[in-house]
Amino acid sequence: MADIYVRSTDGSDADNGSTWALAKATLAGAAAIDAAGDAIYLSQSHAESSAAAQTISLAGTKASPVRVMASNDAAEPPTSTATASVTTTGANAITLAGSAYFYGITFNCGSGAVNAPLTVNNVITTADAIQVYEECTLSVVATGSASYINAGSTAASNNEANRTEWRNTDIKLSSTATSVDIYGSLIWAGGAALSGMANTSRLFRSGTVSRPAYLEALDLDLSNLPASCPLVDATRAGRFHLHACKLPASWTGGLITGTPTAGFRAEMINCDNADTNYRLWVEDYAGSIRDETTLVMTGGATDGTTPISWKMTTTANANEFVAPLVSPEMAVWNEATAASKTVTVEILHDSATNLTDAEAWLEVEYLGTSGFPVGSVASDKRATPLTTAADQTASSVTWTTTGMTTPNKQKLSVTFTPQEKGSFIGRVCLAKASKTIYVDCEMTVS
Amino acid sequence: MSIISTIVTPDAHTQRDGRRYIAEVHTFASGEVVTVNYLAEVGADTAVIATARKSALEAAMADSEAEAVTHG
Numbered sequence: 001m002a003d004i005y006v007r008s009t010d011g012s013d014a015d016n017g018s019t020w021a022l023a024k025a026t027l028a029g030a031a032a033i034d035a036a037g038d039a040i041y042l043s044q045s046h047a048e049s050s051a052a053a054q055t056i057s058l059a060g061t062k063a064s065p066v067r068v069m070a071s072n073d074a075a076e077p078p079t080s081t082a083t084a085s086v087t088t089t090g091a092n093a094i095t096l097a098g099s100a101y102f103y104g105i106t107f108n109c110g111s112g113a114v115n116a117p118l119t120v121n122n123v124i125t126t127a128d129a130i131q132v133y134e135e136c137t138l139s140v141v142a143t144g145s146a147s148y149i150n151a152g153s154t155a156a157s158n159n160e161a162n163r164t165e166w167r168n169t170d171i172k173l174s175s176t177a178t179s180v181d182i183y184g185s186l187i188w189a190g191g192a193a194l195s196g197m198a199n200t201s202r203l204f205r206s207g208t209v210s211r212p213a214y215l216e217a218l219d220l221d222l223s224n225l226p227a228s229c230p231l232v233d234a235t236r237a238g239r240f241h242l243h244a245c246k247l248p249a250s251w252t253g254g255l256i257t258g259t260p261t262a263g264f265r266a267e268m269i270n271c272d273n274a275d276t277n278y279r280l281w282v283e284d285y286a287g288s289i290r291d292e293t294t295l296v297m298t299g300g301a302t303d304g305t306t307p308i309s310w311k312m313t314t315t316a317n318a319n320e321f322v323a324p325l326v327s328p329e330m331a332v333w334n335e336a337t338a339a340s341k342t343v344t345v346e347i348l349h350d351s352a353t354n355l356t357d358a359e360a361w362l363e364v365e366y367l368g369t370s371g372f373p374v375g376s377v378a379s380d381k382r383a384t385p386l387t388t389a390a391d392q393t394a395s396s397v398t399w400t401t402t403g404m405t406t407p408n409k410q411k412l413s414v415t416f417t418p419q420e421k422g423s424f425i426g427r428v429c430l431a432k433a434s435k436t437i438y439v440d441c442e443m444t445v446s
Numbered sequence: 447m448s449i450i451s452t453i454v455t456p457d458a459h460t461q462r463d464g465r466r467y468i469a470e471v472h473t474f475a476s477g478e479v480v481t482v483n484y485l486a487e488v489g490a491d492t493a494v495i496a497t498a499r500k501s502a503l504e505a506a507m508a509d510s511e512a513e514a515v516t517h518g
Contacts, residue, residue, distance in 0.1 A: 293461045
């Protein structure tokens with residue numbers, strides 16, 4: 001495994017890159033000679049700029065990635081990190097391929113009202129790849145309507161198998177028509193949307209209509225997004241999970257734009273522009289789920305200060321057989337074994353007509369097999385699709401029912417016998433179309 | 447393509463911190479419906495927000511139509 005040195009100020013791609021004195025001038029120059037496992041060091045003074053498209057195909061593999069690191073050129077090999085930049089101007093894209101780890105590099109892509117997408121982890125062979133960017137900046141400066149950040153291969157094939165990670169990495173988009181288009185999976189843990197972000201039509205979407213994307217977005221500062229920027233395009237399938245993110249002040253953009261397809265679900269947990277820690281927002285083909293702090297059960301779920309329930313609202317798409325709206329999981333640790341347990345969840349809705357066990361039910365996963373961690377599921381859904389539906393049990397707990405005409409309190413309850421210690425994991429399912437219920441999101445176990 | 451109807455429906459009640467859930471429903475002349483949900487700040491002018499979004503949605507639709515013409 002070799003070390004390759006790159007410094008734009010005095011390097012030359014005709015040199016062999018073996019020392020700082022013989023440094024390459026460009027990252028592409030280093031990529032032309034690299035081998036799997038090599039380390040490519042970009043000097044702290046490295047600031048290459050090109051008026052030509054840059055396709056940087058690194059020779060790394062998943063097992064032996066190439067490492068591209070901005071570093072201080074006082075030593076060979078360097079002993080401290082730094083920052084460096086790779087820039088294109090005009091309608092010139094940057095494309096990065098091959099399994100690799102990047103540290104401390106700012107990529108500035110294109111300039112002017114032209115198309116210049118920045119594509120990371122572009123798979124150009126049949127092999128899948130992993131690219132990780134740490135302490136980097138991915139900035140598309142061009143303002144053309146196709147100036148996306150593409151996370152993963154835009155090719156028709158090989159775009160599900162790869163994995164892209166951004167760690168403490170910032171991004172910027174400059175066109176209102178663009179987004180972070182995800183091909184395969186993207187894990188973005190830490191970082192920010194930079195100041196000056198365009199008011200994009202959506203921040204994230206699956207790169208292709210027919211292939212679902214997977215996003216895990218954690219611990220992000222999204223406060224620089226324009227206030228009306230929606231986060232996810234729901235018209236393309238995928239699973240989008242955002243957790244512990246700071247949102248823009250006075251944000252009105254919403255979690256999704258468009259009507260969710262059957263294969264779409266977005267979950268936003270504990271994200272807000274205010275000092276809360278209970279926010280929940282789910283958008284799904286079958287409906288939506290939001291946190292609720294007014295219509296709550298007395299003595300029910302709370303974050304310690306604020307009482308909370310979940311407002312589950314189904315669309316006309318919801319149905320018992322293939323599209324119930326499923327809540328996030330609720331968990332309670334269980335120490336007892338070989339003893340009958342009853343798990344109950346309270347619900348509230350505004351109707352004199354009771355919900356039946358074909359319309360709303362509780363599922364609880366528990367460890368029901370001794371000797372193995374095999375999960376079992378207990379449910380108070382009707383026993384079979386042909387069983388006559390029966391009303392769920394009425395409840396006598398107290399709820400705040402502000403604005404309701406006919407508050408109707410019911411409870412969902414299952415009884416089972418766990419055989420192993422472990423978590424009870426509960427989910428409320430709502431299958432009645434165009435219906436709203438409030439769920440006390442704390443299971444009680446007796 | 448223009449939006450022929452915009453309906454703003456606030457939740458009947460506010461949340462404990464004073465914010466209120468809002469549903470905006472925009473209907474295009476084609477019949478396409480765009481719904482936007484958000485949690486409005488205390489004192490937010492939801493009509494102004496809806497008007498701004500209407501313009502943005504019409505512009506986005508125009509971009510989308512232009513792209514469809516360009517790229518088939």
